Amino acid sequence: MLALALAAPAPAPSPLEVSLDDILGHLQAFQAIAQAHGGNRAAGEPGYDASADYVAARLQEAGYEVERQPFTFPFYRELAPAQVVGDQPFAGVTTLRMSGSGQVTARPQRVGQGCTPRAYAGFERGRVAVADRGGCTFQVKAVNAARSGAAALVVVNQKDEPFSGGMTTPQSIPVVGVGSGVGAAIADLTRVTVSTTTLSEERVTHNVIAQTRTGDPDQVIMVGAHLDSVEDGPGMNDNASGAATVLELALNLARSKPIPLVRFAWWGAEEEGLVGSTRYVAQLTKEERGKIKAYLNLDMIASPNGIYGIFDGDDSEKLGGGPGPVGSAAIERAFEAFFKRHRLPYLETDLSGRSDYAPFVAIGVPSGGLFTGAEATKTARQAELFGGTAGSPFDPCYHKACDTLDNINQEALKVTSGAVGFVLRKLAFELGDAAS
Numbered sequence: 001m002l003a004l005a006l007a008a009p010a011p012a013p014s015p016l017e018v019s020l021d022d023i024l025g026h027l028q029a030f031q032a033i034a035q036a037h038g039g040n041r042a043a044g045e046p047g048y049d050a051s052a053d054y055v056a057a058r059l060q061e062a063g064y065e066v067e068r069q070p071f072t073f074p075f076y077r078e079l080a081p082a083q084v085v086g087d088q089p090f091a092g093v094t095t096l097r098m099s100g101s102g103q104v105t106a107r108p109q110r111v112g113q114g115c116t117p118r119a120y121a122g123f124e125r126g127r128v129a130v131a132d133r134g135g136c137t138f139q140v141k142a143v144n145a146a147r148s149g150a151a152a153l154v155v156v157n158q159k160d161e162p163f164s165g166g167m168t169t170p171q172s173i174p175v176v177g178v179g180s181g182v183g184a185a186i187a188d189l190t191r192v193t194v195s196t197t198t199l200s201e202e203r204v205t206h207n208v209i210a211q212t213r214t215g216d217p218d219q220v221i222m223v224g225a226h227l228d229s230v231e232d233g234p235g236m237n238d239n240a241s242g243a244a245t246v247l248e249l250a251l252n253l254a255r256s257k258p259i260p261l262v263r264f265a266w267w268g269a270e271e272e273g274l275v276g277s278t279r280y281v282a283q284l285t286k287e288e289r290g291k292i293k294a295y296l297n298l299d300m301i302a303s304p305n306g307i308y309g310i311f312d313g314d315d316s317e318k319l320g321g322g323p324g325p326v327g328s329a330a331i332e333r334a335f336e337a338f339f340k341r342h343r344l345p346y347l348e349t350d351l352s353g354r355s356d357y358a359p360f361v362a363i364g365v366p367s368g369g370l371f372t373g374a375e376a377t378k379t380a381r382q383a384e385l386f387g388g389t390a391g392s393p394f395d396p397c398y399h400k401a402c403d404t405l406d407n408i409n410q411e412a413l414k415v416t417s418g419a420v421g422f423v424l425r426k427l428a429f430e431l432g433d434a435a436s
């Protein structure tokens with residue numbers, strides 16, 4: 001978007017002074033929605049649909065036409081804990097995500113790491129496969145086990161402790177994980193019972209999309225946030241913080257005349273593997289993709305023990321994910337300008353692929369945004385820079401039931417929402433000048 005040199009005279013900048021109180025009002029609405037719908041706003045659940053209705057209603061009141069983009073995704077839930085029983089039940093058994101559901105009693109048989117069909121050369125059909133963790137994905141292990149006729153698969157950790165993890169597609173057989181001690185004990189038995197209780201089915205969810213009525217349709221700026229929470233909590237920091245901010249930005253822009261068209265997206269099923277944003281990008285034509293000049297992503301922008309992380313578009317910090325597409329560096333600089341202007345500390349955070357910018361980066365759309373931190377631990381240097389507690393997670397309630405309104409860092413949200421408003425104003429009203 002920054003290479004654009006539009007000759008249009010710069011209109012008066014829109015207000016885009018997002019109000020913290022208004023954002024908090026949306027957060028309270030999302031919290032109430034979660035409370036009224038079983039404590040979560042997860043994709044495929046009524047709390048998500050109510051969240052989408054709330055966003056759509058506010059947008060319609062402001063004069064937007066709202067598009068809902070439906071798609072299916074593999075909905076999975078563990079309905080009861082897994083069990084492995086020999087002479088007595090073993091402790092520390094976990095159901096691996098996307099495991100099949102059922103109970104089988106059979107003889108266990110080791111298959112090494114179980115990463116190739118050859119590992120099953122001497123395997124007797126109908127037995128319980130016991131595979132060591134490592135060497136390949138759980139998906140590969142599970143597929144090999146099922147194809148070789150295993151009745152169930154037990155994956156044994158290298159360490160003597162339970163672990164979690166999962167496959168990427170729904171499996172037909174029970175797949176559980178155990179620590180190394182349990183694994184050794186199981187392998188010596190002549191009979192073992194493995195049981196899992198899971199639900200796997202295709203469910204429909206949807207993205208919510210709206211765009212300004214004016215602005216050059218060939219120059220599109222997008223701002224997105226995932227609207228779904230995980231099953232275990234109301235998802236206030238992750239990611240009502242981003243969804244409420246995008247909503248407030250949209251309501252602010254409703255009455256102004258941006259130079260480019262500005263499109264807002266609330267993604268569904270991000271927590272199920274970036275499904276909504278991936279589907280959105282996949283259904284765009286090549287021409288439509290080329291029109292998107294920038295994508296801003298907001299996912300977790302009010303972490304209680306957080307930092308101000310700006311996505312490292314130019315990969316200057318060499319954080320692992322590589323640089324964003326050309327133009328990402330200029331978005332990064334626009335965010336930096338806000339923090340410098342307000343004498344606020346910031347760090348660069350890796351475009352690691354863990355949120356909805358990933359499919360946009362993959363098709364070459366300049367991308368950026370803010371992130372105040374998830375489950376990772378705050379370092380001493382970060383605590384010096386931002387305050388807070390070194391050695392504690394940025395968000396101790398990440399993906400937990402305690403990610404409630406109380407988990408929202410209002411001071412951080414005021415800064416992050418202000419920063420996004422600042423950058424969006426530049427992109428929407430000063431095209432060609434965002435890097436200055």
Ligand SMILES: [Zn+2]
Binds near residue numbers: 226238239299300
């Ligand atoms: Zn998130």
